[in-house]
Amino acid sequence: MLVLAGIAVIAGGFLLRFNPLLVIIVSAAVTGLAAGLDPVRILGTFGHAFNETRYVTAIYMVLPVIGLLERRGLQTRARALVARLKGATAGRLLVGYLLFRQVTAALGLTSVGGPAQTVRPLVAPMAEAAAERQVGDAGEGERVKAMAAATDNVGLFFGEDIFIAIGSILLMKGVLEGYGIALEPFQLSVWAIPTAIVAFLIHGARLLWLDRRLGRAK
Amino acid sequence: MIGLDLVYGVAGAVFAIFAVSSVRDRRWANAAFHGLIALSFLAGNRLGDIANGVLVLALVGIAASGRMRRAEPAPPAEDRYGARVFAPALVIPATAVLGTLAFKAFPGWVDPKQATLVALTIGTLVALGLCAWLLRARLHEPIVAGRGLIDDIGWVAVMPQMLASLGAVFALAGVGEVVGRLIGAVIPAGSVFGAVAAYGIGMAVFTIVMGNAFAAFPVMAAAVGVPLLIRGAGGDPAIVAAVGMLAGFCGTLLTPMAANFNLLPAALLDLKDRYGVIRAQVPTALPLLAFNIALLYLMIA
Numbered sequence: 001m002l003v004l005a006g007i008a009v010i011a012g013g014f015l016l017r018f019n020p021l022l023v024i025i026v027s028a029a030v031t032g033l034a035a036g037l038d039p040v041r042i043l044g045t046f047g048h049a050f051n052e053t054r055y056v057t058a059i060y061m062v063l064p065v066i067g068l069l070e071r072r073g074l075q076t077r078a079r080a081l082v083a084r085l086k087g088a089t090a091g092r093l094l095v096g097y098l099l100f101r102q103v104t105a106a107l108g109l110t111s112v113g114g115p116a117q118t119v120r121p122l123v124a125p126m127a128e129a130a131a132e133r134q135v136g137d138a139g140e141g142e143r144v145k146a147m148a149a150a151t152d153n154v155g156l157f158f159g160e161d162i163f164i165a166i167g168s169i170l171l172m173k174g175v176l177e178g179y180g181i182a183l184e185p186f187q188l189s190v191w192a193i194p195t196a197i198v199a200f201l202i203h204g205a206r207l208l209w210l211d212r213r214l215g216r217a218k
Numbered sequence: 219m220i221g222l223d224l225v226y227g228v229a230g231a232v233f234a235i236f237a238v239s240s241v242r243d244r245r246w247a248n249a250a251f252h253g254l255i256a257l258s259f260l261a262g263n264r265l266g267d268i269a270n271g272v273l274v275l276a277l278v279g280i281a282a283s284g285r286m287r288r289a290e291p292a293p294p295a296e297d298r299y300g301a302r303v304f305a306p307a308l309v310i311p312a313t314a315v316l317g318t319l320a321f322k323a324f325p326g327w328v329d330p331k332q333a334t335l336v337a338l339t340i341g342t343l344v345a346l347g348l349c350a351w352l353l354r355a356r357l358h359e360p361i362v363a364g365r366g367l368i369d370d371i372g373w374v375a376v377m378p379q380m381l382a383s384l385g386a387v388f389a390l391a392g393v394g395e396v397v398g399r400l401i402g403a404v405i406p407a408g409s410v411f412g413a414v415a416a417y418g419i420g421m422a423v424f425t426i427v428m429g430n431a432f433a434a435f436p437v438m439a440a441a442v443g444v445p446l447l448i449r450g451a452g453g454d455p456a457i458v459a460a461v462g463m464l465a466g467f468c469g470t471l472l473t474p475m476a477a478n479f480n481l482l483p484a485a486l487l488d489l490k491d492r493y494g495v496i497r498a499q500v501p502t503a504l505p506l507l508a509f510n511i512a513l514l515y516l517m518i519a
Contacts, residue, residue: 003391007427014474019282021373024380025275028387035391040268042387047271049386051262055222055335056378056478057255058229060368062310062338065345067363069307072353073297077304109318111338112311115483116367121307124487142489143498149483150471150498157467158506161460168432172459175436179444181455191460198509203502 006031059116066121078122079129090131090144091211094151095204097123101155102196106162113152124148134214147210151203158199161192221329225339230259236365247285248369251277255376274380281373289369302352306345313341371485377477378429385433397424398441405442410451410519417442418511421462422469429475431466438462453518461517465510471503472496 006027013023025046032042066074082088097113104112111117124145131144161168169185176183233256240249254277262270280286317337321328328336349355368375388394401420406412417438424434443462447453470476473496480495491497 001396003393003396006388006391006393010427010475019278019284019373020377020474020477021278021380022282024377024384025278028384031391031393032387037391043271043275044267045271045387045390046274046383047265047269048267049383050274050379051258051265051267051270053379053382054226054229054259054262055332056382057376058225058259058335059338060371060375061229061232062342062345063367064232064360064364065306065310065342065349067365067367068349068353068355068360069303071292071295071359071363072299072303072349072355073295074303074307076295076297077301081301104315109315109334111334112314115479115486117310119483120486142491142494145487146484146489146491146494146498149487149495150502152483153471153479153495153499154502157470158464161464161467168435168463171432171435172463175439176444176455176459179439179448181444181448183456183459187456188460191457192464194513195461195464195506195510199502199506202505202509206501 002034003031005034059111059114062116066116069121074121075125078125082126082129083133088130089134089211090127090147090214091207091209093127093130094123094148094207094210097148098151098155098200098203098207101152102159102200105156105159106196110156110160110163113156115149115152119149119152123152131214134211140214144210144214147207151207154199154203158192158196162189162196219329220327220336221332222335225332225335226259226262228339228342230256232364233259235361236368239361239365245287245369247280247283248287251280251286251373252368254280274383277373277376278380286372287369288372289366292363292366299353305352306348309345309348310338310341313344314338317341367486370488371482374477374481374485377481381429381475381477385428385430388428388433389436394437394440397437401438401441402445405446411515413442413446413451414515414518415511417447417458417462418465418507418514421466422472422507425466425469425476426473427475429470429473429477431463431470434466434469435459435463438466447514447518451518453514457514457517461510461514465507465514468503468507468510471499 009027009030010023028046029042101113127144127148128141131140169188172188173183173185233252237249237253237256240252254273258273314334314337317340318334321333321337322330346360349360401416405416420438420442421434424437425431428434443458447458448455470479474481474493481492484492484495
């Protein structure tokens with residue numbers, strides 16, 4: 001039971017607004033000590049895992065390119081492109097991006113989009129430009145940008161599990177093998193399809209609803 | 219064979235350049251933070267576990283000191299290159315797609331497990347080349363601009379990696395078994411719906427706490443999925459596992475612990491509300507969680 005103290009540290013630390021990195025490291029220390037591990041072993045376990053998961057942080061290598069393109073007018077150009085498209089609304093644009101993100105993720109191409117790669121430089125400014133045209137001013141920018149980032153996440157999460165070689169599929173296969181249950185990745189990925197379709201319907205409907213609200217705000 | 223060495227080499231070089239550039243502007247805390255990340259990328263395998271742990275402690279110390287500064291506001295964009303600016307922006311995803319397919323079709327050169335990351339790295343290098351050629355970028359420009367972005371992201375940049383490492387400590391300490399016993403004790407005996415709901419909601423809640431459905435799945439599989447749903451109620455293991463994981467993903471949409479998905483875009487998009495992206499996701503995540511539980515129940519009962 002004592003090892004659950006680490007979970008309490010996480011929840012409490014977040015509520016009290018301590019620095020999250022500090023909360024995480026304290027939680028690791030509390031959990032390890034509660035389990036009777038010696039401090040050096042806890043530090044070594046944490047350090048080893050940190051080294052093994054560096055690929056998570058590698059994506060920031062795109063920032064120099066994205067930053068440079070923004071200073072060369074990428075966001076301005078993206079807005080101008082949308083301004084010329086007839087019938088482009090923030091909601092319809094994001095429905096299109098949702099479909100693109102789900103289909104590419106289902107093909108295993110999860111790194112094609114993302115907050116740094118596509119949302120900040122392209123998708124958010126395009127959606128914002130369309131929304132400004134719908135409303136007539138920039139008052140809804142915050143909501144539209146947040147929705148662009150949300151659309152990227154929904155598309156990724158409920159597309160990627162259709163691909164057979166994604167991490168989560170391999171994790172499920174590995175865990176079930178531990179119980180003597182042998183499964184092919186394909187069997188798991190097929191069962192990601194119903195939820196993917198419903199995710200598209202729910203989030204897509206919300207995006208079209210966003211268009212209606214933007215229209216009314218005019 | 220080309221693999222993570224190339225990816226980490228390029229990522230390490232980028233962070234090392236950020237560090238040097240920060241030193242020149244006397245932004246010491248940012249310089250130390252980026253320098254340590256560069257060290258981790260370039261020499262992590264040679265440091266050993268304890269030294270890597272100390273490196274993490276140093277990163278946390280810098281972040282918690284509150285001395286890391288955000289970027290100075292960028293000068294207004296110069297918009298005289300027209301549609302040419304799209305070329306490097308599109309070359310990154312295009313190379314990621316084509317490279318992944320090509321590396322899988324012609325194995326031998328590139329580690330197939332890392333095909334997308336390697337392709338993304340190559341795409342980034344090609345895009346930098348295009349920036350120099352089409353947009354007449356000089357060397358310092360992408361460095362300054364990129365540093366502006368990473369300084370706005372700040373310490374959130376390493377939070378996902380930290381959470382993954384916390385998961386390793388949790389696994390070693392046996393947190394999963396304890397949570398599993400607790401949840402198992404709450405479910406009314408013989409109730410399939412109770413077990414399905416506890417499994418789905420448990421996946422979402424544990425994901426909210428840990429920020430990652432990968433950490434929740436082994437716990438909930440051990441507690442409910444395998445003993446009650448697969449062995450007890452005779453559910454198809456593929457459905458129990460796949461739909462359970464997707465219920466966990468609904469939790470990922472709801473939690474600030476999933477920093478790279480929920481806090482990072484809020485920082486990148488300059489949202490006033492740190493939790494703006496999570497708020498935008500709640501009305502999608504909750505009905506979808508309900509759907510997953512209902513689907514699982516219909517397929518088992």
